[in-house]
Amino acid sequence: MTIGIIGLGYVGLTFAIAAADKGITVYGVEKEKRIKQSLAGGQAHFFEPGLDDKIKECMGRKFFCVEEFPRDVQFDAFMITVGTPLIGQTKEPNFDYIVSSLKAFRNVYSGRELVILRSTVSVGTSRNVVLPRLQEMAEDSGCAPMIAMCPERTVEGKALVELTSLPQVVSGNSPQAVKMSHKLFKQITSKVIEAESLEEAELIKLYCNIYRDMNFALGNVLNVAAQTFGLDGISVIRNANEGYARSNIASPGFVAGPCLEKDAYILMNNMQEGKSKDFIYAARRFNESLEDDVVCWVERKIGAPAQEKELLLTGMAFKGVPETSDLRGSSSVYIARKLKDKGYKLRLHDFVARREELQELNLGEVYDDLNEACEGIAGMLALNNCSRYHTFHFTQGMEGVRILDIWDCCDELKEREERDTIGNMLIEEKI
Ligand SMILES: NC(=O)c1ccc[n+]([C@@H]2O[C@H](COP(=O)([O-])OP(=O)(O)OC[C@H]3O[C@@H](n4cnc5c(N)ncnc54)[C@H](O)[C@@H]3O)[C@@H](O)[C@H]2O)c1
Incomplete structure (x- = not known):
C-alpha cells in the first residue's frame, strides 16, 4: 500500500514510521520548516523512544518527507493528522487546519483514494465538515469519495509499541471505506475494531x-x-x-x-x-483547578514575590512517565505563566524537554543542571513524575528551601520538614 500523510507532528510522524516499518510506502508532507529540517537530519523534533533509529532506517526507503505529493505515484489513501487546537477562553475546537489540509492532496486526489481522518474531532466532523469538501474535490471524477475516521489512542512515550499492539478503531462512510481502512491498519497491528459509523469512531476516541x-x-x-x-x-x-x-x-x-x-x-x-x-x-474543571491550588501554595508558603525569592520549577513536560519532551497542555507551563504574571521570578528545568522549547516559553531562565538550578532559590516545585527524581542527589543542601514535590518523587527530600506534596499542600488552608 502507498499512503500520503498530511502533518508530520506527533501523530503523523509516529504513524508514518510505524507504517513504513511494516512495509507500507509513506509520503509525508509537513508545513513547518524546523520539523522538515530535523527530519532531513534523521531526527524527530520531539523525544519518543526508538523513533530516531526507525526514522534513519526508513527514510528514503519506505518513508519520504516531500514538499508535495508526487503526481506519478498511485496513492491508496491520504491520512490527515493535523492539529485541532482549542481557541481562547471559550475553548471551542478549531478545525480550520483540517479544512486547509485538504489542499495538500487536492492535485493528486482522483476521488478513488480513501481519506482517513486521524486528528481528534467533535462528533460529526468527518461527515459534516470533511466529506462535503471531498465531494466537491471529486466532483469531476464521478466517484463517491470514501472517508474513514480512524482515531489515534496511543500514549506519548510508547507510541511505536502501542501503534503495533493496541486495537485500532476504524470506520468508514461505506463498506468499501471500512474494508480499506481495516486492510491498512491490519498491516500494522493484529486487532482492528470496526466501529458502526464515523460518528461512533469519533465518540470512542x-x-x-x-x-x-x-x-x-x-x-x-x-x-x-x-x-x-x-x-x-x-x-x-x-x-x-x-x-x-x-x-x-x-x-x-x-x-x-x-x-x-x-x-x-x-x-x-x-x-x-x-x-x-x-x-x-x-x-x-476540577482537574484544571489544581493549577490554582499550586499558585495558592506558593503565595502561602513563600509569600509575596520579591527579587531575592527565586522559584525553581522543575518537571515542565506534561508528564514524567513515560518520559516525554512535550510541553503542550502542560500544567507546569500554565502554573509558570500564572506565577510569572503575579511577579515571581522563575527558573525552569526539565530532564527531557528541549532547552530551546523551554526558552521559547519566555517564563524564566532555563537550567540544564538541576543542582545548579537549586543554588540560592527560595522554593522548588517538582511538577512532573519523572522517575529520575527518585534517585536524584541534591548537592545544594536545600536548607530553608520550600519544596513542593507534587508527585512525592524526590526520595532524598522526603524527610524534609518544609516539603509538601499534592497530598498535603492544602491542609493549612482548609483546616
Ligand atoms: N499528541 C498526541 O498524543 C495525540 C494523541 C491522539 C490524538 N491526537 C490528535 O491528533 C491531532 C494531531 O496531534 P499532534 O499532537 O500530532 O499535533 P502536532 O501539532 O504535533 O502535529 C500536526 C502537524 O501538522 C502540521 N500541519 C498542519 N497543517 C498542515 C498542512 N496543511 N500541511 C502540512 N502539514 C500541516 C503542523 O505543522 C504540525 O506539525 C490532533 O487532533 C490531536 O488532538 C494527538
Whole structure:
C-alpha cells in the first residue's frame, strides 16, 4: 500500500514510521520548516523512544518527507493528522487546519483514494465538515469519495509499541471505506475494531480520554476532600487501594497534555446541554483547578514575590512517565505563566524537554543542571513524575528551601520538614 500523510507532528510522524516499518510506502508532507529540517537530519523534533533509529532506517526507503505529493505515484489513501487546537477562553475546537489540509492532496486526489481522518474531532466532523469538501474535490471524477475516521489512542512515550499492539478503531462512510481502512491498519497491528459509523469512531476516541479525565478527577476530588479533614490525600488513596481490587482510585495529580486538556471540550463543543455535559465539564474543571491550588501554595508558603525569592520549577513536560519532551497542555507551563504574571521570578528545568522549547516559553531562565538550578532559590516545585527524581542527589543542601514535590518523587527530600506534596499542600488552608 502507498499512503500520503498530511502533518508530520506527533501523530503523523509516529504513524508514518510505524507504517513504513511494516512495509507500507509513506509520503509525508509537513508545513513547518524546523520539523522538515530535523527530519532531513534523521531526527524527530520531539523525544519518543526508538523513533530516531526507525526514522534513519526508513527514510528514503519506505518513508519520504516531500514538499508535495508526487503526481506519478498511485496513492491508496491520504491520512490527515493535523492539529485541532482549542481557541481562547471559550475553548471551542478549531478545525480550520483540517479544512486547509485538504489542499495538500487536492492535485493528486482522483476521488478513488480513501481519506482517513486521524486528528481528534467533535462528533460529526468527518461527515459534516470533511466529506462535503471531498465531494466537491471529486466532483469531476464521478466517484463517491470514501472517508474513514480512524482515531489515534496511543500514549506519548510508547507510541511505536502501542501503534503495533493496541486495537485500532476504524470506520468508514461505506463498506468499501471500512474494508480499506481495516486492510491498512491490519498491516500494522493484529486487532482492528470496526466501529458502526464515523460518528461512533469519533465518540470512542473522545470518551476514552474523558474516561481517564474523570477517573483522575475522582482521585483528585478525594485528595482535596481528605485534606479538608486534615488528612494526607496520598496516604488515604494508597491505603484505600491496598489489596482491595474494587477500589482503584487514581493517584492525585495534574491531568494534562495535548489530548487530555482538550478532548472534553472537543466533545462538549456540540454536545446537547444537560446532565451528561455538566458532569464531564465538572470533572475537567476540577482537574484544571489544581493549577490554582499550586499558585495558592506558593503565595502561602513563600509569600509575596520579591527579587531575592527565586522559584525553581522543575518537571515542565506534561508528564514524567513515560518520559516525554512535550510541553503542550502542560500544567507546569500554565502554573509558570500564572506565577510569572503575579511577579515571581522563575527558573525552569526539565530532564527531557528541549532547552530551546523551554526558552521559547519566555517564563524564566532555563537550567540544564538541576543542582545548579537549586543554588540560592527560595522554593522548588517538582511538577512532573519523572522517575529520575527518585534517585536524584541534591548537592545544594536545600536548607530553608520550600519544596513542593507534587508527585512525592524526590526520595532524598522526603524527610524534609518544609516539603509538601499534592497530598498535603492544602491542609493549612482548609483546616
Ligand atoms: N499528541 C498526541 O498524543 C495525540 C494523541 C491522539 C490524538 N491526537 C490528535 O491528533 C491531532 C494531531 O496531534 P499532534 O499532537 O500530532 O499535533 P502536532 O501539532 O504535533 O502535529 C500536526 C502537524 O501538522 C502540521 N500541519 C498542519 N497543517 C498542515 C498542512 N496543511 N500541511 C502540512 N502539514 C500541516 C503542523 O505543522 C504540525 O506539525 C490532533 O487532533 C490531536 O488532538 C494527538
